[in-house]
Amino acid sequence: MSEPIQAIRGMSDVLPDQAPLWERFEDTVRDWLRDYGYRGMRLPIVEKTELFVRSIGEVTDIVEKEMYTFVDQLNGESLTLRPEGTASCVRAALQHNLLYGGPQRVYYAGPMFRHERPQKGRYRQFHQVGVEALGLPGPDADAEHMIMCVQLWRRLGLDGIALELNTLGSPEARTRYRARLVKYLESRLDELDAEGTRRIHANPLRVLDSKNPAMQAVIEAAPRLYDDLDEDSLRHFEALQSILRALDIEYTIRPRLVRGLDYYNYTVFEFTTDKLGAQAAVCAGGRYDGLIAQLGGKPAPACGFAMGVERLLALLAEGADTPAPARPTDVYLAHSGPGTELHAWRAAEGLRQAGLSVILHCGGGSFKSQLRKADASGARFAAIVGEAEAAAGQLGVKPLRELGAQVSVSLNGAVEMIGAARAPGR
Helix, strand or coil: CCCCCCCCCCCCCCCCCCHHHHHHHHHHHHHHHHHCCCEECCCCCEEEHHHHHHHHCCCCHHHHHHCEEEECCCCCCEEEECCCCHHHHHHHHHHCCHHHHCCEEEEEEEEEECCCCCECCECCEEEEEEEEEECCCCHHHHHHHHHHHHHHHHHHCCCCCEEEEEECCCHHHHHHHHHHHHHHHHHCHHHCCHHHHHHCCCCHHHHHHCCCHHHHHHHHCCCCHHHHCCHHHHHHHHHHHHHHHHCCCCCEECCCCCCCCCCCEEEEEEEECCCCCCCCEEEEEEECCCHHHHCCCCCCCEEEEEEEHHHHHHHHHCCCCCCCCCCCCCEEEEECCCCCHHHHHHHHHHHHHCCCCEEECCCCCCHHHHHHHHHHHCCCEEEEECHHHHHHCCEEEEECCCCCCCEEECHHHHHHHHHHCCCCCC
């Protein structure tokens, strides 16, 4: 016998015992986004490779090393499993003229794919919730995103998540800074690793994002982008901070924070935790005013962020006010004997239409074995259809989680009995 096929390394299954936490997280997120006026989108998992090369940047880890790219056998076109969602969201907004009617607050959720070395908090298939404000130019939109996130952490009962903030300034400011940074890095060439040396001229700001411990002294002594900011960039950054201070949002300015995507300008931020080891960032984003034009649209401002679902669920699972478990099944419906099956089917559908959750036994077996399965299912009640119940058009109802005798009742009587036994709010 051949060995069972395993999932691809770094791509995990979500099993039935794990799914309720995902579902409750997703419900909380949808309610939270609705409260802030954001509307949902559904985006393709596969896009043209060119979309990510043009948006993320050709000389980035994602494009150079991490994308799952393949050739479409029908037309020879290069396609890529999406490594992030912003580029797809902007592409959709342009393709469908979403900005014609004014700014858009939108969100999307789903799997992303990067060919990385799997470790805790870093997977080859991972899930994100992405939030984008398209067509909104000011620091108030940036601040809204950070304030939203703080409120979500409170709703989820998460603490110990810190906001780190920086500004990359205007394109003009970055051009000035880039020249200074290149000159500095060239003067420290013998201290750079191979990756840093390769990126000096192609993408020098990414050198500052290196996680190589041997590079940290060079990075720490590098010129600060803040010193090259123009008045407009400084005004934007200070206005953002004033909103955060007014709302009592704590933050730390981290001058070396540059993010791993080329399309950012002005504001960049990360929410980090010390509870997940090396994978500290649980949410990150910023402003990308040039991306819409870069992808062929009329120039328009935009900002957004994405949160890592697996990382946030890991924090929830490690004890910070984990959402309540899913409501148990109301009824396990057992049936046996000639003429009972169709009555059981009708009864199960009637109970469901009344708002109760029902597992209808399949596979035959004695009442004794079926009731063992009913008890193991976690259901609160067993409903029993034998030949007598089928002939009378009734159900036998027996509590499984507390003491109580089995009684024979009509369908409406079963609904009332089981519904009355529900805890408030369940």
